[in-house]
Amino acid sequence: MAKDRILIVGMGGLGVPALWSLARAGALRLTLVDPDPVELSNLARQVIYRSRDIGASKVEAATRWMVECFPEVKVERHAIALDASNAVRLIGAHDFVIDATDSPVAKFLINDTCVAARTTFVYGGVVGMTGQAMTVIPGETACIRCVFEMPPDEDEIQSCREAGIVGPVAGAIGEMQAGEAMRASRAQKPLLSGKILTYDASGPSRVRITAVSPRPGCSCGASKHEYRESHAPGR
Numbered sequence: 001m002a003k004d005r006i007l008i009v010g011m012g013g014l015g016v017p018a019l020w021s022l023a024r025a026g027a028l029r030l031t032l033v034d035p036d037p038v039e040l041s042n043l044a045r046q047v048i049y050r051s052r053d054i055g056a057s058k059v060e061a062a063t064r065w066m067v068e069c070f071p072e073v074k075v076e077r078h079a080i081a082l083d084a085s086n087a088v089r090l091i092g093a094h095d096f097v098i099d100a101t102d103s104p105v106a107k108f109l110i111n112d113t114c115v116a117a118r119t120t121f122v123y124g125g126v127v128g129m130t131g132q133a134m135t136v137i138p139g140e141t142a143c144i145r146c147v148f149e150m151p152p153d154e155d156e157i158q159s160c161r162e163a164g165i166v167g168p169v170a171g172a173i174g175e176m177q178a179g180e181a182m183r184a185s186r187a188q189k190p191l192l193s194g195k196i197l198t199y200d201a202s203g204p205s206r207v208r209i210t211a212v213s214p215r216p217g218c219s220c221g222a223s224k225h226e227y228r229e230s231h232a233p234g235r
């Protein structure tokens with residue numbers, strides 16, 4: 001059976017380029033989740049939204065755009081925030097999740113729910129001129145808690161909001177996330193599984209890919225898998 005049911009959580013700076021990229025690549029079953037309406041300030045960077053969409057929910061406006069431009073793609077939409085009451089149901093109904101949220105709380109919820117459901121997902125985050133992406137294969141490769149352990153505190157979250165995000169960086173990370181989803185849906189290993197990609201648009205060394213090991217003791221259990229793999233007979 002095709003593993004092509006892709007869930008995009010967040011239809012802002014990362015979700016819009018991810019959606020566009022997936023539609024162009026021929027993804028056929030997409031679900032969009034975002035509680036927010038389209039605002040005037042979104043139009044410049046989140047290019048699928050038009051002035052007629054202002055006030056409508058982002059998922060509704062995005063679906064309208066998909067129907068016009070990519071009528072063959074099936075889109076399901078939920079104008080709600082992913083939270084503890086619906087995460088298991090929504091994530092459980094999909095083969096791959098794109099974390100295109102801008103909230104650390106949502107990112108940890110996606111991580112924990114995907115780890116429990118054994119659903120592969122790609123994390124994405126952008127602060128100022130720097131973006132990051134990493135794909136997590138639960139139980140096999142490092143998860144978000146292996147890397148960050150705990151969500152940042154409120155002060156840190158606030159400073160990220162104030163730093164804003166830069167359009168081209170978000171575009172590159174969102175497209176990267178879409179590429180990971182397409183690989184997974186074609187039964188290819190995502191390029192960023194166990195690796196974190198950092199795109200820094202401010203300095204000379206722009207793109208860096210760093211391998212990340214699972215953290216021993218992390219509840220995702222990936223470090224035990226890595227230990228078993230490296231001690232397997234014949235290695």
Ligand SMILES: [Zn+2]
Pocket residue numbers: 142143144145146147214215218219220221222
């Ligand atoms: Zn972990």
